Amino acid sequence: MTRHIAVIGAGMAGLSAASLLGRAGFSVTVFEKSRGLGGRMATRRAGELRFDHGAQYFTARGPGFQAEVARWRAAGAVREWFEGGYVGAPSMNAPATDLANGLSVTTGRTVTRLSLSAGRWSVSDAEGPVEALGNGAYEAAILAVPAPQALPLAASAGVALPGLERAVYAPCWALMLGFASAAALAGDRHKPDDDMIGWIARNSAKPGRDAWAETIVAHAGPAWSRTHLEWAPEAAQDALLARFRRLTGVQDAPAYASAHRWRFALVEQALGEPCLWDEASGLGACGDWALGPRVEAAFDSGQAMAARALAALGVAP
Ligand SMILES: Cc1cc2nc3c(=O)[nH]c(=O)nc-3n(C[C@H](O)[C@H](O)[C@H](O)COP(=O)(O)OP(=O)(O)OC[C@H]3O[C@@H](n4cnc5c(N)ncnc54)[C@H](O)[C@@H]3O)c2cc1C
Numbered sequence: 001m002t003r004h005i006a007v008i009g010a011g012m013a014g015l016s017a018a019s020l021l022g023r024a025g026f027s028v029t030v031f032e033k034s035r036g037l038g039g040r041m042a043t044r045r046a047g048e049l050r051f052d053h054g055a056q057y058f059t060a061r062g063p064g065f066q067a068e069v070a071r072w073r074a075a076g077a078v079r080e081w082f083e084g085g086y087v088g089a090p091s092m093n094a095p096a097t098d099l100a101n102g103l104s105v106t107t108g109r110t111v112t113r114l115s116l117s118a119g120r121w122s123v124s125d126a127e128g129p130v131e132a133l134g135n136g137a138y139e140a141a142i143l144a145v146p147a148p149q150a151l152p153l154a155a156s157a158g159v160a161l162p163g164l165e166r167a168v169y170a171p172c173w174a175l176m177l178g179f180a181s182a183a184a185l186a187g188d189r190h191k192p193d194d195d196m197i198g199w200i201a202r203n204s205a206k207p208g209r210d211a212w213a214e215t216i217v218a219h220a221g222p223a224w225s226r227t228h229l230e231w232a233p234e235a236a237q238d239a240l241l242a243r244f245r246r247l248t249g250v251q252d253a254p255a256y257a258s259a260h261r262w263r264f265a266l267v268e269q270a271l272g273e274p275c276l277w278d279e280a281s282g283l284g285a286c287g288d289w290a291l292g293p294r295v296e297a298a299f300d301s302g303q304a305m306a307a308r309a310l311a312a313l314g315v316a317p
Helices: 011-022 063-075 094-099 147-156 222-225 233-248 294-311
Strands: 004-008 027-031 043-048 049-051 080-081 086-090 104-106 113-117 119-124 137-141 168-179 197-202 214-221 257-267 276-278 283-284
Touching: 004 011, 011 027, 011 094, 011 137, 011 294, 043 168, 043 257, 049 168, 049 214, 049 276, 063 086, 063 094, 063 294, 113 147, 137 147, 137 294, 147 283, 168 222, 168 233, 168 276, 197 233, 214 233, 222 257, 222 294, 233 257, 276 294, 283 294
Parallel strands: 004 027, 004 137, 027 104, 137 283
Antiparallel strands: 043 049, 080 086, 113 119, 119 137, 168 214, 168 257, 197 214, 276 283
């Protein structure tokens, strides 16, 4: 008999958990509010330009993630940008797409409610139960979204997951600039000593990107992003572009400019436990908020979540 599990969120944590549960024999349905996979491992498309405007690169410190990165590299889904610094290829979410292979993924649906009836979970959005494989028959439900977004979902289910409320995120304003020709920015990665911009990267210098156009991503630091969190994107863009020019000396007019606000960007205070699990209901939660502000931490949290759920459901990983 097919056994079903629901995962909410198709970022690294959710897909890490989902792929392990799928390999253990469960039918896993992943619900994602965006159109694409990968969450903050994101690539913005603007015409023919592409920007990695979320995670810039990732490292692999532990043996589990190192093995996964080696597998992605062999499959061409990950390439090394600099020694020990990896990127998805051709875009940042390629590892997420790889993990989603063989899973049922429902995109473009924002989950607003989870409910448990006779030991089985149902998943709803604002319009009611989502039509998706196994809905109403999930033996476990896993929240793989930023902790502040997991809290209302756990509450909708009437389940407390103590610890979720302790995680703290810093926001981040991201500036994306596209130039028709080389913009004379020296070097590929900069961490300016500045009270506004904390990171500048030549996106087009990453392996597997479009070398014909110069694309640049700059991230505002947490303090400036927090103070200006509610600014309109146009205002943030103008302010960041002016500072970018001052810091780099690049004066060319960009052919494309845009600013994106990440409300929950980098974990400032992590839980310090790999995941949360409510034994009585079969509701779990995982994400970077559990272990730290890194892609690897999200992956590890997802693996721990799947192992915990499998143990509770009486299945060997
Ligand atoms: C600007 C920025 C720079 C960063 N730089 C780096 C870096 O250089 N190196 C590094 O290692 N890490 C970096 N990170 C952090 C890294 O991206 C994250 O730690 C990691 O990707 C988090 O994965 P996750 O699965 O926990 O969460 P997410 O990637 O946020 O995934 C959660 C998913 O859940 C979905 N979702 C949320 N609510 C709902 C709902 N109600 N219904 C359905 N779906 C929902 C979201 O759309 C999202 O796809 C950066 C992040 C940002 C934003």
